[in-house]
Amino acid sequence: MAEVDMDPEVARGLFEEGATLVLLDVPEGTELGIDYKSWQVGPRFRGIKMIPPGLHFLHYSSSNPKSMGGEIGPKMGLFLSLKPRELVLAHWDRNEEDLDFSATQNVEEVERVKAGLRELDPFLGPYPYDTLRKWVSLTDRVTQEVAEALQPLNGRVCAFCDVVPELQLTHTRDRAEQNLPRNDTACQNMKEGLDRLPRMKQREGTELRFSHIPKQMYPPGATPAQITQCSMDLSYALSCLLEQHYPQQPLNVLGELQFAFACFLLGNVYDAFEHWKSLLSVLCRSEEAMRTHKELFLGLISVLYHQLGEIPPDFFVDIVSQNNFLTTTLQDFFQFATGPGMDSTLRKRAEKFKVHLTKKFRWDFEADLDDCAPVVVELPEGVTLE
Known part of the structure; x- marks a missing residue:
């Protein structure tokens, strides 16, 4: 970890007031980072110092020794x-290839480490203030409340899902009871082979809790006519989401949007990216909500301004259709946010953001969106939709 070029007095103050992560026994070569920066752990690494108070994302990837290929x-x-x-203490668990933070609950051990923090200082990398x-x-x-509510119950955000079989089919009779093909005969075709594979599900407690x-966008x-309207203006779906998850603090949905983006950008969690897209689509297509939740959508513009600076412009292009998810989604947003009856501040901010992008x-x-615009269809009297 590179040293930070900093005034000694400032560094001393940050050392005294900042938080410290003492991470012991992390194997050399492990890729470890905090927030927006990561490093490969060297032989002297014992943790990170001078961390500003607040929310942080500690992330890491175990690696094989170089003699065994060095794969991450x-x-x-x-x-x-x-x-x-604050001092947070963790030890590397070689069996689980994960950090074990249980030592933080041991007050005596934490106090002992605190007492020797000066001696430990040369082995602590500084927080990347740049x-x-x-x-x-x-x-x-x-x-903190949003992060705790959204991250998995086991506390770990993982790039790959931890999956287990939906059914424990240990014996042939177990498969027979489920009317599944036997495993002790040769497969006749690809479909039969696929049918024999176990159905998997994500291990309980490891799911991000978005x-x-x-799914039903209308009441x-x-x-x-109302179904068509609710398919064009997703305000009903957004109001349901806010009432269910953020009844007291609707602006916290922006925290969820940021949380999902960070999990994807820094944690490599693809499911988080898919949720980010789905949530953004609902927000950008909620015309009526823009009139009643002005602050929410002013905040959305600010959130997107910073997020879109972190991703290449062609990242969202569908390889098959060449459609850009973001341009089509934001096109709807700008059309609604700059439309008649909208708050002047929101309209001006949206126009400025549009010019920037x-x-x-x-x-x-x-x-021109007219060619693909949905059409309201009035059904004859007595005719219903199944």
């Missing part, structure tokens, strides 16, 4: 809310 394993991490002068501003801009809406986005008993990424938000 899947990334995992956890969100930590650190207080001034990336702090970027980290804060990407997570300023993620409170908000549920309603019960809606007319065909057009200049930076050369995205075209002026394409």
Whole structure:
């Protein structure tokens, strides 16, 4: 870990007031990082010092020794809310290839490490303050409460799902009871072979606990015209999501958007990216909600401004269709946010953001949407939709 070029007095103050992660026995070669920066662990590494108070994402990947190829394993991490002068202690568990933080609960051991912190200082890498501003801009809406509510119950954000069989089919008779093909005969075709594979599910407690986005975007008993309207304006779906998950603090949905983005960008969690896209789609297509939740959508523009600076402009292009998810989604957003009856501040901010994206990424938000616009269909009296 590279040293930070910093005034000695400033460094001393940060050392005294900042939090410290003491991470013992981490194998050399492990890829480890905090927030927006990562390193390969060297032989002298014992942790990270001078960490500013607040929310941080500690992430790491175990690796094989160079003599065995040096391959890097899947990334995992956890969100930590650190207080001034706090010391968090963890030991590397070689069997689990993970950090064990149980030592932090041992007050006596923590106090012993604190007492020897000066001697440990040469083995602690400084927090990367050159990336702090970027980290804060990407997570300023993620409170400790939001992070705790969204991260898995086991506390680990993992790039690859930990899966287990839906059914424990240890014996041939177990498969017979489930009307599944026997495993002790030759497969006749590919389908039969696939049918013999166990159905897998994510291990309980390892799932990211994102908000549920309603599959039915319209209220019960809606007319065909209302169904069409709710398919164009997703305000009903957004209101259901906010009422279920953020009834007291609707702006916390922006924290969830940032949390999902950070899990994808820094934790390599693809499911988080898919949720980010789904949540963004609902937000950007909620026209009526833009009139009633102005602050939410002003905040959305700020969140997106920082997030979109971290990803190449062609990242969202569908390889098959060549459609850009972001341009089509934001095109709807700009159309709604700059429409009649919208708050002037939101309208001006949206127009400014649109100009910024057009200049930076050369995205075209002026394409004609009429050819693909949905049409409201009134069914004859007495005719219902199945």
